[in-house]
Each structure stands twice: as C-alpha cells, then as structure tokens.
Amino acid sequence: MGNYKTIKYECDDGIAIVSLNRPKKLNAINFEMILELKELTNKISQNDSIKCLIIRGEGKAFCSGADLTSGEKKWKDTEDSLNNGYLPIFQNIISMPKPVISSVRGAAAGIGSAYSMSCDLTIMSENSYLLQPFSNIGLIPDGGSHWLLYKILGYKRAFQIAIESEKIFAEECLRLGLANKVVKDEILDSETINWAKKIIKQSSQSMMYTKKIMRDIDNKRFLEIYKIESEIQKKLSGTPDNIEGVKAFLEKRSPKFN
Numbered sequence: 001m002g003n004y005k006t007i008k009y010e011c012d013d014g015i016a017i018v019s020l021n022r023p024k025k026l027n028a029i030n031f032e033m034i035l036e037l038k039e040l041t042n043k044i045s046q047n048d049s050i051k052c053l054i055i056r057g058e059g060k061a062f063c064s065g066a067d068l069t070s071g072e073k074k075w076k077d078t079e080d081s082l083n084n085g086y087l088p089i090f091q092n093i094i095s096m097p098k099p100v101i102s103s104v105r106g107a108a109a110g111i112g113s114a115y116s117m118s119c120d121l122t123i124m125s126e127n128s129y130l131l132q133p134f135s136n137i138g139l140i141p142d143g144g145s146h147w148l149l150y151k152i153l154g155y156k157r158a159f160q161i162a163i164e165s166e167k168i169f170a171e172e173c174l175r176l177g178l179a180n181k182v183v184k185d186e187i188l189d190s191e192t193i194n195w196a197k198k199i200i201k202q203s204s205q206s207m208m209y210t211k212k213i214m215r216d217i218d219n220k221r222f223l224e225i226y227k228i229e230s231e232i233q234k235k236l237s238g239t240p241d242n243i244e245g246v247k248a249f250l251e252k253r254s255p256k257f258n
Contacts, residue, residue: 006033008058009040014051015196016044023059028067029111031074034085041089045096051200053096054192055119056103062128063112082142086111090144093118094215097208099199103192104128104170105185114143117152117178120211121199123192124170125185130178136165151218152177203241203257 008019018040020027029037044050057063075081093100093115102108102119109131116122116130132141132149141149141162149158153176161168173179183191199207209232217225236242241257248255 004036004040006030007036007040011050013197014049014200015054015193016047016050016052017054017056018044020055020057020063022067023057023061025067025069026061026064026107027057027059027112028064028069029086030067031085034081034089037089038085038092041092041096045092045098050098051204052098052196053093053100054103054196055093055100055115056189056192057105057112059106061106061112062102062104062108062116064107065110065112065133086143089115090118097211098204099207099211101192101196101199103188104130104179105188107131109133110141111143114141114145114148117148118144121195122173122179123181123183123188123195124173124179125188126170126182127185129167129169130173131165131167132162133165135163201254201257203245203255205236205239205241209236 004021006020006022008017008021010017018037020029020033022028022030022033041053044053075085099121100119101121101123102116104116104122104124105128106125107129108116110133113130113132132145134141140146146158146162149161152158153161157176168176168178170179170182174182181191181195213225213228213232216228220228241255244257245255
C-alpha cells in the first residue's frame with residue numbers, strides 16, 4: 001500500500017497491522033505521520049480483503065502524543081491541525097466497516113490516548129498507561145477525548161482524569177472500561193494477533209453492522225435503534241453467512257464464513 005517513513009504496514013490473512021514507527025521519539029506524531037496515517041487508514045477502510053486492523057507502536061510506547069519538539073510549521077494553527085490533520089484519521093477508524101484494535105505498550109498520551117480510546121477494542125500490556133497531560137500546560141484534552149472519556153466513564157470520573165493529568169495504568173483502565181484485556185508485556189504482540197485471528201472468524205457482515213449501529217447509538221433513541229436493527233436483520237437473513245452459521249450450529253461445528 002505504499003512506502004511510509006513514519007509508520008510500518010503489514011497484512012497477513014486478513015489482519016492489517018499499522019505500527020507507529022518513531023520509537024526514538026516514543027512515536028510522537030509529526031506532520032508526516034499524520035499524512036501517512038490519513039492515507040493508510042483510508043485505504044484499509046476501503047479494502048474488503050482486510051477483516052481487522054491493529055494499531056500499535058514500535059519500541060517502548062504506543063504514542064506519546066503530538067511531537068512538540070519538531071519545530072514544524074505545516075498548519076495554520078492548532079485548530080487547523082486538529083480539524084484537517086488528526087480528525088480524518090479518527091473518522092477513518094470510527095467509520096471503517098471492520099473492527100480496529102489498539103495494542104498499547106507503554107505510554108498512550110495526549111492525542112495518542114485519544115487514538116487508543118477511539119478504537120473499537122483495546123488490549124494493554126501490564127505496565128502501559130493512558131495519560132491526559134493537558135492541564136499541566138494550560139490546555140484541554142483534544143482529539144475528541146472529552147467525548148470519549150465521558151461516554152466510557154461518565155461525568156465525574158471523566159472530569160477527574162481530564163484535569164488531574166495522572167497516569168491511568170492498565171489494570172485501572174481494564175476496571176474502568178478503557179481497555180478490554182491486560183496481558184504481560186512480553187506477550188502483548190502475540191496476544192493481540194491471537195485476538196484478531198479469533199475475531200475474524202466471525203461473520204464480517206455481522207461485525208460491520210453491529211459496529212455501525214453501536215457507533216450511532218448516541219444520536220438515536222431506543223425505538224430508532226430497534227427499527228434499524230430489524231431492517232438490517234431482514235437484510236442479512238438468508239445471506240450465505242447466515243445460512244452457514246445456522247448450518248454449523250445444527251451440525252455442532254465452528255462456522256466457516258467467507
């Protein structure tokens with residue numbers, strides 16, 4: 001899918017892996033990485049042969065946030081970088097019709113924390129953590145972090161995390177619902193791959209529509225979601241995946257979806 005300078009890309013058996021690749025900078029995001037992530041996440045979103053995306057970081061950290069030391073002046077201002085730089089990447093992650101897993105080792109700070117939270121699923125190593133450091137420098141969390149924290153945690157806990165600028169370690173993330181799994185550091189990569197392999201055994205169409213519905217729940221009332229579910233269920237009934245799933249259930253075996 002192209003040659004990239006700040007990220008690594010690999011794909012095998014329907015699982016795409018995007019690795020932030022500035023380990024000496026703890027994978028801090030610079031202008032070039034933004035452009036590369038925009039392009040690659042868009043391509044992955046449109047590639048039907050890819051069933052699951054993993055986002056991870058090379059080296060000791062997932063992502064330490066925006067690179068404040070690069071000296072780059074590529075954007076008109078901060079608002080420009082957030083709306084025209086970072087936002088399309090979030091939109092690609094949230095809207096792509098396949099599950100996205102964030103695999104977090106070490107720090108996921110600032111905008112890196114937001115990217116981790118925006119993924120559909122999160123697995124963390126034992127010593128990893130999320131951090132919103134903005135109040136220490138007179139700013140506020142960005143990258144949609146207020147929305148993400150509030151929806152996951154509720155007002156009081158979200159507000160506390162946003163203003164205290166303290167590390168939220170993996171076990172606490174698991175307890176709060178900011179992570180789905182916590183594993184030992186040395187097996188993080190292998191466990192992430194194993195999880196992805198398990199996930200892609202499920203029906204792609206089922207995962208696609210479930211993600212679509214759940215991502216839109218906050219904009220809908222119960223009866224609106226109920227109606228959408230019934231319409232999609234009608235559309236999926238009798239499809240090859242549906243027929244294979246029922247047949248496998250009756251034959252007491254694992255389904256083999258296309």
